[in-house]
Amino acid sequence: MSSSHDQDSDMTFEGLQEGMGFAVTVLTDCPHIPTDTSAVKVGVDVPCQECDDAAENWQCLHCGAILCSRYRHGHMKKHCEATDHAVCLSYSDLSIWCFKCSHYVAHESLDDIKFEAYRAKFNRDPPSIASASSSSGQQ
Numbered sequence: 001m002s003s004s005h006d007q008d009s010d011m012t013f014e015g016l017q018e019g020m021g022f023a024v025t026v027l028t029d030c031p032h033i034p035t036d037t038s039a040v041k042v043g044v045d046v047p048c049q050e051c052d053d054a055a056e057n058w059q060c061l062h063c064g065a066i067l068c069s070r071y072r073h074g075h076m077k078k079h080c081e082a083t084d085h086a087v088c089l090s091y092s093d094l095s096i097w098c099f100k101c102s103h104y105v106a107h108e109s110l111d112d113i114k115f116e117a118y119r120a121k122f123n124r125d126p127p128s129i130a131s132a133s134s135s136s137g138q139q
Contacts, residue, residue, distance in 0.1 A: 024104060025104070026103065026104045026105065026106045027098065027101055027104070028105075028106055028107055029107075030087070030101050030103070030105045030107065031101075032086035032087050032100050032101065033087055033098075033105060033107050033109060033110065034061050034062045035109075037061050037109070037112070037113045038112075039064065040059065040061055040063075040064040040113060042113065042116045042117050042120045043064075043066050044091045044117060044120045044121045045120075046066045047066075048066065048067050048068035048072070048073070048075055049065060049066055049067055049075075050067055050073070050075040051068060051072075051073050051075060053068045053072050053073060055068070055072060056068060056069040056071060056072050056090075056092050057069065057076075057091050057092075058076040058088040058089060058090050058091065058097075059089045059091065059117075060076070060079060060083075060087075060088050061085075061087045061088060061089055061096070061110070061113065062083070062085035062086075063083070063085060065079055065085075067079050069090070069092070076088055077099065080099040081099075086098050086099045086100040086101070087105060089113060089114070089117060091117065094114060094118060096110055096114070
């Protein structure tokens with residue numbers, strides 16, 4: 001196992017190897033969700049602002065910083081520890097993670113930023129939006 005994995009992810013990985021599977025817990029009441037993300041400008045193609053790595057970046061939803069994941073060079077994790085910012089958007093899978101709660105986060109106040117990120121990454125509306133438009137006769 002790589003030393004960059006924490007104990008919980010090691011146990012999860014071992015469970016997967018043994019065929020046990022796991023369930024992802026998503027918080028809907030995370031106390032660290034920023035109250036306003038309107039100033040955060042989506043940058044799915046922007047490299048890490050510290051090392052220029054473009055492979056697996058996250059965006060801080062508090063200040064908009066774009067930095068690499070803990071499985072690359074760890075700049076986003078270091079940013080969160082240094083600034084007390086906690087909630088970030090992954091440009092790999094468009095998930096939102098809280099570093100303080102150590103959980104994925106879902107909340108309606110984050111829907112707009114996730115929508116913008118999806119459109120920027122895939123150049124189209126998310127499937128649920130696209131389905132609603134086509135079923136109502138709109139294109």
